[in-house]
Amino acid sequence: xxxxxxxxxxxxxxxxxxxxxxxxxxxxxxxxxxxxxxxxxxxxxxxxxxxxxxxxxxxxxxxxxxxxxxxxxxxxxxxxxxxxxxxxxxxxxxxxxxxxxxxxxxxxxxxxxxxxxxxxxxxxxxxxxxxxxxxxxxxxxxxxxxxxxxxxxxxxxxxxxx
Amino acid sequence: xxxxxxxxxxxxxxxxxxxxxxxxxxxxxxxxxxxxxxxxxxxxxxxxxxxxxxxxxxxxxxxxxxxxxxxxxxxxxxxxxxxxxxxxxxxxxxxxxxxxxxxxxxxxxxxxxxxxxxxxxxxxxxxxxxxxxxxx
Numbered sequence: 001x002x003x004x005x006x007x008x009x010x011x012x013x014x015x016x017x018x019x020x021x022x023x024x025x026x027x028x029x030x031x032x033x034x035x036x037x038x039x040x041x042x043x044x045x046x047x048x049x050x051x052x053x054x055x056x057x058x059x060x061x062x063x064x065x066x067x068x069x070x071x072x073x074x075x076x077x078x079x080x081x082x083x084x085x086x087x088x089x090x091x092x093x094x095x096x097x098x099x100x101x102x103x104x105x106x107x108x109x110x111x112x113x114x115x116x117x118x119x120x121x122x123x124x125x126x127x128x129x130x131x132x133x134x135x136x137x138x139x140x141x142x143x144x145x146x147x148x149x150x151x152x153x154x155x156x157x158x159x160x161x162x
Numbered sequence: 163x164x165x166x167x168x169x170x171x172x173x174x175x176x177x178x179x180x181x182x183x184x185x186x187x188x189x190x191x192x193x194x195x196x197x198x199x200x201x202x203x204x205x206x207x208x209x210x211x212x213x214x215x216x217x218x219x220x221x222x223x224x225x226x227x228x229x230x231x232x233x234x235x236x237x238x239x240x241x242x243x244x245x246x247x248x249x250x251x252x253x254x255x256x257x258x259x260x261x262x263x264x265x266x267x268x269x270x271x272x273x274x275x276x277x278x279x280x281x282x283x284x285x286x287x288x289x290x291x292x293x294x295x296x297x298x
Binding site: 050051052053073076077078079080081082083135136137139140142143 | 271273
């Protein structure tokens with residue numbers, strides 16, 4: 001083996017391992033992103049997942065969650081009040097799991113995930129069928145995201161009802 | 163080892179608390195009945211028929227209990243706003259219904275406020291329970 005061959009072999013090894021490493025990194029990041037949607041807090045799941053999906057806490061910033069919790073007795077037209085013990089558990093959970101970069105509207109703490117630029121962008125291609133009676137409301141995540149209960153909002157689990 | 167023991171103790175404690183809190187729909191219904199009798203000594207007893215009428219009435223507002231829990235609560239319901247599926251309310255269809263007194267009170271408080279804009283009386287709650295338990 002000449003020196004030139006050795007160098008080529010060395011380059012090949014370096015390039016191959018760099019590409020593999022980059023793939024692993026991207027895959028890891030993608031998985032980590034999905035994991036942030038998985039809700040495992042039983043109090044949050046029970047108290048905030050009965051009337052709608054237990055929305056991933058990362059979808060609203062801490063200010064917004066605080067405002068939501070302060071108005072549970074008038075929660076989007078319904079009474080969703082909880083007792084004091086439950087409330088403080090929810091406060092702690094949401095404060096530490098809120099999203100850092102999901103400001104719905106600059107300025108005021110927005111209360112609706114669906115009003116964020118991020119939500120609108122992600123759902124811009126949703127066909128008209130996705131707004132019909134079978135879905136009823138954008139709050140009904142599980143109507144199209146078949147894995148919503150498990151925190152799986154991935155593309156592969158999407159089935160828009162006809 | 164100590165940590166394992168502590169976890170075991172905690173698990174046993176939680177199980178104990180769960181069992182202590184668990185009741186049958188009949189026990190919860192009796193509690194409402196005696197509260198109703200205490201409020202009005204002449205109270206003649208709970209009525210499934212009255213409960214059904216109460217359940218299906220909108221009480222002058224937009225919603226009735228049936229708006230989300232359907233006119234036949236043996237079937238699965240759907241939240242009137244979000245569309246999320248709701249397990250059947252009648253114990254014959256969902257055995258876990260009306261077995262946790264705190265949960266029952268929490269939902270009566272919220273839902274009576276939504277439908278009637280006030281809390282329900284023990285007699286009204288007992289009547290609704292009588293109606294739901296009569297469904298087979």
